[in-house]
Amino acid sequence: MHTKEHICPYGLRSKDLLERKGYKIDDHKLSSREETDKFKGKHGVETTPQTFINDNRIGGYDELREFFDMGEAGQTGTTYTPVIAIFATAFLMALGIVFGECKNICIRASRHNWVTFDRSSHRSLCCT
DSSP states (O other), X not given: XXXXXXXXXXXXXXXXXXXHTTOOOOOOOOOSHHHHHHHHHHHXXXXXXXXXXXXXXXXXXXXXXXXXXXXXXXXXXXXXXXXXXXXXXXXXXXXXXXXXXXXXXXEXXXXXXXXXXXTTTTEEEEEO
């Protein structure tokens, strides 16, 4: 379905795949829910888009990939890996800045003791 608010991602993928395979596209955009429901009823299908080659219905995007002997599509949903990498990098940079600006670093030596290390003199200042 293709409206101002929504463009079907599977329709775009199907169209792109057909163009990459050298097919001329005659795109019939369904612009309303009523048109979509009428199309589904006419062709006896439950989903759109549907691809037809030489008046033979191939099916949706997954069936189109099968038609071209392609495997299943890879990652098609949202992935948070880049976001996690960006936040991890920002955290490590902030940690580096904090430790770079600190004159003294406190390190826990045991369950009850902390050691304060003076970075400028490279020696332990006290144990508490």
